[in-house]
Amino acid sequence: MKLKSVVVALAAASALGVLGAPAASAAPAGGIDGGCKATAGLDGLGRPKVTSKCSGRFASGAQHRAVITCDTVQGAREHVVRHTYRSGWTSTGSAATVGCGFKSFLVGANSEVQGA
Template identity: 50%
Template structure:
């Protein structure tokens, strides 16, 4: 859904007065349109793995919020055993970017996006 349509429906609800309050509270539920969400990963200048997710309008599924999930491997100890950490980004709306970062001595194991 485009911003023009959202603003027009909000203006219509304000013009309708008391009857429009029902439309105004129903607007966020209708605003959860069809989106295609993807996760991306890269390295920052210090060598830490970063992951972020974005959702764009398309023919995907109905999305109200999304977040990125990253799995990081960390080598610890004298015997160099590997610990796997799963980190979650914040829940954000479809037009925003969810970002999460591993620590400095971590390696990227995997990344994905969760929606609800």
């Protein structure tokens, strides 16, 4: 019974792919004419931070946010824990900034757009 369900699901997925249905994927951080750019740097105290700024035309109501991934050293044995932080959603006309705490090392920076 389980094998039959898997076969039906695979057949439906392949049929949708043949018919040209869009595959589920992450939307690029861009608008109609331009996009958002994430810039990594350090704040005044030496902690990693990311600033996301958008340029170009976007759909009405489009918002963006900055995303930062950091490795943070924690505990007496100093083990490393990976954290991802996101700023709040802001309009595409203003900058979004997010940062990590002390004893953190930058791993990645990105910006996300919704409603574009």
